[in-house]
Amino acid sequence: MPHSSGGSSHSGGSHSGSSSSSSSSSRSSSGGSSGGSASRISSTPFRGSRRFLYYKDSKPNFIYTNYDVRKKSYDHIIIWAIFFVMLLGPFLGIGGFMAVQSVNFPKKITYFKNKDVEFVVEDNLGVVKDEENLKRAMKDFYKETGIVPAVITVSNDTWNKNYKNLEAYAYDVSLDLFPDEAHWLIIYSTAVKEDGFDDWFCETMQGDRTDPVITEACGKEFNDVLYKRLLQRDQYSVDGALAATFDDFTPKMMRPSLKKAAQFYAFAIMFFGSAIGGVLSLVSAIHKTKEQGKYKHAVPCDLNAVYQGSCNYCGGVYIIGMHTECPHCGAALPPQNYVQDPQGNVIQIFNTKPSKPV
Ligand SMILES: [Zn+2]
Numbered sequence: 001m002p003h004s005s006g007g008s009s010h011s012g013g014s015h016s017g018s019s020s021s022s023s024s025s026s027r028s029s030s031g032g033s034s035g036g037s038a039s040r041i042s043s044t045p046f047r048g049s050r051r052f053l054y055y056k057d058s059k060p061n062f063i064y065t066n067y068d069v070r071k072k073s074y075d076h077i078i079i080w081a082i083f084f085v086m087l088l089g090p091f092l093g094i095g096g097f098m099a100v101q102s103v104n105f106p107k108k109i110t111y112f113k114n115k116d117v118e119f120v121v122e123d124n125l126g127v128v129k130d131e132e133n134l135k136r137a138m139k140d141f142y143k144e145t146g147i148v149p150a151v152i153t154v155s156n157d158t159w160n161k162n163y164k165n166l167e168a169y170a171y172d173v174s175l176d177l178f179p180d181e182a183h184w185l186i187i188y189s190t191a192v193k194e195d196g197f198d199d200w201f202c203e204t205m206q207g208d209r210t211d212p213v214i215t216e217a218c219g220k221e222f223n224d225v226l227y228k229r230l231l232q233r234d235q236y237s238v239d240g241a242l243a244a245t246f247d248d249f250t251p252k253m254m255r256p257s258l259k260k261a262a263q264f265y266a267f268a269i270m271f272f273g274s275a276i277g278g279v280l281s282l283v284s285a286i287h288k289t290k291e292q293g294k295y296k297h298a299v300p301c302d303l304n305a306v307y308q309g310s311c312n313y314c315g316g317v318y319i320i321g322m323h324t325e326c327p328h329c330g331a332a333l334p335p336q337n338y339v340q341d342p343q344g345n346v347i348q349i350f351n352t353k354p355s356k357p358v
Helices: 073-099 131-145 166-177 214-231 236-250 263-293
Strands: 003-009 013-016 050-056 059-065 121-123 150-157 183-190 201-206 307-308 317-319 338-341 346-349
Touching: 003 166, 003 346, 013 214, 059 201, 073 214, 073 263, 121 131, 131 150, 131 236, 131 338, 166 183, 166 201, 201 214, 201 346
Parallel strands: 121 150, 150 183
Antiparallel strands: 003 013, 003 201, 050 059, 183 201, 307 317, 338 346
């Protein structure tokens, strides 16, 4: 059924048509887990901790942990993945889908393809001054959109006795003349002038097939622009106002437009918020996972292994008693530098080089 795309009158202005139809994982930064107790890394000993030795920048470092820090853990990535699938993913999907849904991508109406098209200008009032130009504008509009406009002018007497308003009359005319539902009928009506008072009305009635192109917002805007022109009688004749308004809209009819702007922005924000949150939390999870990687070569180290020596070849500092080869350059370390007790602890240093406890 056809429906109004809007209308206007001298007194009431224009009216709208009736519509047809970031956060991130908050786990401890230590990663890894053992036996259910929270994994912990500290630079100082704590109850139940074990000491690990690792080297960084040619210097020994100690950390105290309650789990094997050498094992690579993907906990952060796994937690991120769960978080993404459960929360961010759905938000991302719904936001993206609904944002796209609130955009109208007009598709040219193909109803009249291979059919003869007639451009109706039925001027019962005799107000059309340049029918040729009006038809030219209507044809241009059709070429762009596939919708055939039709213009009819009538006297108010034609409809005001049998219909409550021009919209109701235009509805019947549209059904009667254009049952194809692919026309856009514009009826302009006025009374026989008395005292120069112009009691005019204008109604646009679109067939259902035109809906993908003439959206509610588009119909409203068209009627607003047309109404303003119809008020400027010193500048525009009725057909001049119509032709100029068609010419305004023809170039932009097929551009994507927002059906519901508020809905679009809300879901676009949801989409981009989820996307940014997802990327940031993933970067953070990767960073934390990489952080753990630096302990890959750590070795368990007794608390009393404290003496440092420096390599004769590379000068790198190492912990005496922990290595037979330099941890920095791989050179063999002289075993006579220190004496170990039966448990392997260094009990005496023979080194003439300065060495000191850390
Ligand atoms: Zn070395």
